[in-house]
Amino acid sequence: MYKEQKKTNKILSEQTKFNEKIAKANFELQNKQNVELERQTFxxxxxQKNREYQKYLRDFIFEMKKFAEEIGSGKYSEIPSYTAARIVKTRIESEGISSQSFEQIQDKEFYSQAIQSLDKVLESASTKAITEGDLYFEKYQAFLKSIDRKEFAKDYFSNWGKNFFYTLQPDGDEFKCNS
Structure with a gap:
């Protein structure tokens, strides 16, 4: 009876070790599958983000091309054309957009055409248009900076106000400070 018990314990022990190995292998396999699934999800x-970005870029450059062609068409006098071209080109450059930003050849062509139209307006401007246009451009830049500062101040004070009111919790008919 003792030998049979010992033999049974040995078999159970081996089976337990074998089951542990299988469980460990299954656990490792599941971890690998989870990592692969996370990678694929990422x-x-x-x-998806790249598609959305490309759509945004496509819409942006299409509008810029249309706008650049309108500026260069001669509909507008020289100073507003120069100023608008400079603002648009500065905006494109400040966004970090270049022909390498686009995946489709048509979008790259739109970008090139927009830049060529803007460059043509900028290069053909007279010195008077450049001087006055640069003054308008500086006013535009100062205006953008003032908006930026105002937005920062507005965000700061509105967030401060929200945080202040969130710390005051109703306590019956009165407010208690919840800090």
Whole structure:
């Protein structure tokens, strides 16, 4: 009976070790599958963001091309054309947009055409248009900076106000400070 008990314990012990190995292998396999699934999910999200970004860029450059062609068409006098071209080109450069930003050849062509139209307006401007246009451009830049400062101040004070009111919790008919 003792030998049979010992033999049974040995078999159970071996079976337990074997089951532990299988469980460990299954656990490692599941971890690998989870890592791969997370990687694929990340890649899909990245691809979706890239598609949205490309759509935004496509819309942006199409509008810029249309606007650049209108500026260069001669409809407007020289000073407003120069100022608008400089503002648009500065905006494109400040966004970090270049022909390498686009995936489709048509979008790259739109970008090139927009930049060529803007450059043509900028290069053909007279010195008077450049001087006055630069003054308008500086006023435009100062205006953008003042808006930036106002937005910062507005955000700061509105967030401060929200935080202040969130710390005051109703306590019957009175407010108690919840800090």
């Amino acid at each position: 890649l899909l999200e990245l691809e």
